[in-house]
Amino acid sequence: MVNRPDSDVEIERLQLRFAGARVSDERAVRRLMQSIDACGQLIACIAVDDDSTEAAPPLVLIDGYRRVAALRRLGRDTARVQCCNCTIGQALVQQLACAQSRAMAAIEQALLLRELIDAQQMSQREAARQCGRDASWVQRRLLLLQALPEGVLDAVRAGGVSSWAAARVFAPLARANSEHANRLLASLDAQRLSTRELRSWFDHYQGAQHAQRERMVEHPRLFIDSLNERDRERDAQRLRGGPERELAGDLGHLQSLLERVRRRLAPLNTPVAAPLARACARVHAVLPDVASELGRLCHDSDRDPQQRAHPASAGAAPARDQPAAAAVA
Numbered sequence: 001m002v003n004r005p006d007s008d009v010e011i012e013r014l015q016l017r018f019a020g021a022r023v024s025d026e027r028a029v030r031r032l033m034q035s036i037d038a039c040g041q042l043i044a045c046i047a048v049d050d051d052s053t054e055a056a057p058p059l060v061l062i063d064g065y066r067r068v069a070a071l072r073r074l075g076r077d078t079a080r081v082q083c084c085n086c087t088i089g090q091a092l093v094q095q096l097a098c099a100q101s102r103a104m105a106a107i108e109q110a111l112l113l114r115e116l117i118d119a120q121q122m123s124q125r126e127a128a129r130q131c132g133r134d135a136s137w138v139q140r141r142l143l144l145l146q147a148l149p150e151g152v153l154d155a156v157r158a159g160g161v162s163s164w165a166a167a168r169v170f171a172p173l174a175r176a177n178s179e180h181a182n183r184l185l186a187s188l189d190a191q192r193l194s195t196r197e198l199r200s201w202f203d204h205y206q207g208a209q210h211a212q213r214e215r216m217v218e219h220p221r222l223f224i225d226s227l228n229e230r231d232r233e234r235d236a237q238r239l240r241g242g243p244e245r246e247l248a249g250d251l252g253h254l255q256s257l258l259e260r261v262r263r264r265l266a267p268l269n270t271p272v273a274a275p276l277a278r279a280c281a282r283v284h285a286v287l288p289d290v291a292s293e294l295g296r297l298c299h300d301s302d303r304d305p306q307q308r309a310h311p312a313s314a315g316a317a318p319a320r321d322q323p324a325a326a327a328v329a
Contacts, residue, residue, distance in 0.1 A: 004082065004083045004084075004085065005082075006044045006080050006081065006082050007080070007081060007083070008078040008079070008080055008081075009047070009059060009078060009079055009080075009081040010077060010078055011068060011071060011072060011076070011077060011078060011079050012077075013058055013059055014045075014047060014058070014059050014060075014061045014068060014079065014081070015050060015058040015059065015060045015061060016061055016065065016068070017060050017061070018060075018061070018062070018065075018092075018111075018112070018115065019065060020111070020157060021108060021111035021112050021115060022065045022066075022108060022157070023105055023107065023108055023156055023157060023159065023163055024157060024158055024159035025066065025159060026159060028066055029066050029069050029070050029073070030070075032066055032067055032069075032070035033070045033073055033074055036067070036070055036071065036074060036076075037074060041067065041071070041079065041080045043064075043067070044064070044080045044081055044082040045061060045063060045064025045067055045068065045079055045080065045081045045082070046061075046062040046063035046064060046081075046082055046084060046091065046095070047059035047060060047061050047062060047064075047081050047082070047083055047084070048060050048062060048083065048084050048086060048087070048088055048091045049083065059081065059083060060088055060091075062084075062088075062091045062092065062095055063095055064079070064081075067079065088120065089116060089120035089122060090130075092112055092115060092116050092120070093116065093127070093130040093131055095112065096109060096112055096113065096116075096127075096131045097130070097131045097132050105163035106141060106144060106163060106167055107144065107145075107148075107153070107156055107163050107166055107167065108163070109141050110141035110142060110144050110145045111145070111153075113127060113138055113141050113142060114142065114145060117142075124138045124139065124142070144167060144171055147171040147172075147174050147175050148166060148170060148171055148174060149170075149174055149178065149181060149182055149185070151182065151185055152166055152170045152174070152181070152185055153166075155185060155188075160188070160189075160192075161185070161188070162195045164195055165195050165198050165199075168199070168202075169198055169199070169201075169202045170184075170185070173202070173205075180213065180217045183217045183218065184217050184220060187217065187218060187219065187220050187221075188220065191219070191220055191221030191222075192221075193220055193221065193224060197224045198220075200224065200227065201216065201220055201223060201224060204216070204223070204227070205217075
C-alpha cells in the first residue's frame with residue numbers, strides 16, 4: 001500500500017462513512033483540542049479516495065475521527081490528511097492490523113470487521129489472514145455484536161455505555177435475559193452508573209434471586225445507593241468498635257474454620273496427599289505464634305489495670321501476708 005504525501009484537505013470533503021463504528025469519547029476530544037490548539041495537528045488523518053467519477057471525489061476517512069471532531073470544534077476548515085492508494089477494504093484491514101493512533105476497543109474492531117465482511121464481501125478467514133489474526137479472533141468479535149442489542153451499540157457509539165460495560169455486562173446479560181438487558185439500558189438513561197458501579201451491580205445480579213433481579217433492573221441507581229449506604233454504615237461500625245472489635249470478629253471466624261477443619265480431618269485414616277500435608281504443616285507452624293499472642297493478651301486482661309498502668313508503684317504496696325504497721329506497734 002503506497003501512501004501519498006500529507007496534504008491539507010477541506011474537512012467538508014472528508015466523508016465520515018465509518019463514524020458509526022467508532023466510540024465517542026468526550027474527554028479524548030477535549031484533550032485533542034488542547035493539543036492541536038497548542039501544537040497543531042501532529043498526526044495526519046488516514047483517508048482513501050472514494051470510487052466515484054467526480055472531479056474532486058470525496059475522501060473516505062479511515063482513521064482520525066476524533067481529530068476531525070476536535071478540529072471542527074476549534075473552528076478549523078482543513079485537516080492534515082494522508083491519502084492511501086488502496087481500496088477501502090484494504091485500508092480497513094490495515095487499520096485493524098495496526099491501529100496507528102490509539103488502541104481500538106473490541107466493539108470498534110467488531111464493527112469494522114462487520115463492514116469488511118458485509119459491505120466489502122470479505123470472508124472471515126480472509127479478514128483474519130489480512131489482519132494478522134486467527135479465525136477465532138474474528139469470530140469472537142462478531143459474536144460480541146450478535147449478543148448486543150442494537151440499542152446498546154448505539155449507546156456505546158454515543159459514549160453513554162463504555163466498551164468494557166458492553167462486553168462484560170450487557171453481552172452476557174443479553175445472552176441470558178435479553179429483556180433485562182434492554183430494561184437495564186432504559187433505566188440507565190435516567191439513572192446513570194459509572195463503569196465501576198455497573199460492574200458491582202452485575203456482580204450482585206449474578207448471585208441474586210429472581211425477585212431481587214427484577215428490582216435491580218428496574219432501579220439500578222437505588223440498588224447501588226443502598227450498597228454504598230451499607231458500606232458506609234459498616235465502616236462507621238468498624239470505626240466505633242476500633243481494632244478490638246474487628247479482631248474479635250476475625251478470631252470468631254478463625255474458630256469456626258478450625259472447628260470445620262477438625263471435623264473434616266477426623267474421618268481421615270490414611271496418609272494425606274502431599275499438598276494437604278504441606279498445608280497442614282504451614283498451619284501447624286503458625287499456630288504456636290498465634291497461641292503465644294493470644295495467651296499474652298488473655299494474661300494481660302486478667303491483671304489489675306491500675307498495676308499495668310503504674311508498674312513503678314507496685315514495690316511501695318505492703319505485702320498481703322504482713323500485718324499493718326499499727327498492729328506491730
